[in-house]
Amino acid sequence: MTTYVPSLTLPSAIFEQPAASILLPLLIGPTIGYAVRPDRTKTTYRALKQPPGNPPPQVFGPVWTALYATMGYAAYRAYAAGATSIDPRKVALAKQGATLYTIQLGLNLIWMPLFFGLGRPIEATADIIALTGVTGYLAYIWVQVDEISAWCLAPYLGWLGFATYLSAGCGYLNKWNFKGQFQSEKDK
Incomplete structure (x- = not known):
């Protein structure tokens, strides 16, 4: 069981302000995507053997x-509900949720560099499996603080399940080796 760990938790000011809570994942997620280079990512995505049902x-x-906007809103809502509660259990659960939220956000943000940047499908698949587990546990914690916050994670959990299938499927179909798949047209 994870508890509140201040050193692994985003500052409370982020959770207390709806704009900061929503904008943080909305800004960091695409920043990571651009750091990995969208041209390289698209070229690689098209070059990989894909499992059935892969989207464009x-x-x-x-x-x-x-999903980032919804998870940011859910984080704000759960933290606000817990922090203003007179029930010490809900206060503790809100803080625990803040730690879990921070961990899941970190796991979320390292998937793309693992999968596309480094070409490490085994590690990326292990990461997304851990991410799905942490997010499921986060929903369990948040439902005890604010049901709407927990339900806001339902689409995210559904997408993570699908993304896990895609990650593992690409890894398996490409023999868990993306070597040579990571050159954009400019790099060749």
């Missing part, structure tokens, strides 16, 4: 934008 690359941006 242009689907990922809008989906992740909606």
Whole structure:
């Protein structure tokens, strides 16, 4: 069981302000994507053998934008509900949720560099499995503080399940080796 760990938790000021809570994942997520180089990511995505049901690359941006905004709102809402509660258990759960939220955000943000930047499908798949588990546990914690916050994670958990299938499927179909798949047209 994870508890509140201040050194692993975003500052409370982020959770206390709805704009900061929503904007943080909305800004950091795309920043990581651009750091990995979108041209390289799209080229690699198209070059990999894909499992059935894989969406076109242009689907990922809008989906992740909606998911990041929703998770940021849920974080604000759960923290606000817990921090203002007179129930000490809810206060503790809100702080624990803040730690779990921070951990899941970190796991979320390292998937793309692992998968596309470093070409490490085994590590990326292990990361997304851990991310899904932490997010599921976070929903369990948040439902005890604020049900709406927990339900806000439902689409995210659904997408993480699908993304796990895609990550593992790409890894398996490409023999867990992306070597040679990571050159954009400019790099060749």
